[in-house]
Amino acid sequence: MGEMTLKFVAGVFRILIGVVFGLVATVAFSPAAAAFTDGADSKAPLLVLALVVVSALLGFFAPTIRRAFGRGFLLAGLSFLALPLSVMLLSGRTAREVVNAVEPANQGVAAIGSGIAGLAMTGVATFIGLIVGSVLIIIGLVLALGGRREVVIVDSRLR
DSSP, rough: HHHHHHHHHHHHHHHHHHHHHHHHHHHHHHHHHHHHHTTTTTSHHHHHHHHHHHHHHHHHTTTHHHHHHHHHHHHHHHHHTTHHHHHHHHHHHHHHHHHHOOOOOGHHHHHHHHHHHHHHHHHHHHHHHHHHHHHHHHHHHHHHHHOOOOOOOOOOOGG
16 A cells, blocks of 8 residues: 555646646747637636646656656747747737727837847747746756666676
């Protein structure tokens, strides 16, 4: 019964690891979720919930806790690499709303200003996303794929 309890606790711990990394991944996808929000009947919370559930399942089905951490880091890293696209979606949505909110005489100036702001937001997101995403992916690859390898060298000349 002790071994069964240990497996259960390890499974719960792997699920918790997956949920935590799923929440980290939703931070990177939150601009995209905000871009698709249209009011009260939005599907953005379902996107967030789906990402957390997928991450929890990846953690649960990992064979070891180390591999669960590796899969979590990989998912978070890929999410941060997609951060510039996510911010680009949000800046496009806000630019459209800004241009539609001003009077027709000033729409050209509003379009230029919102385009420059969107470019700045996407540039900062690219800088942050590439650095953080690369670091997380490298850590994830080391944890998911790395490990102790045993190499046996057989030299037939000694016999």
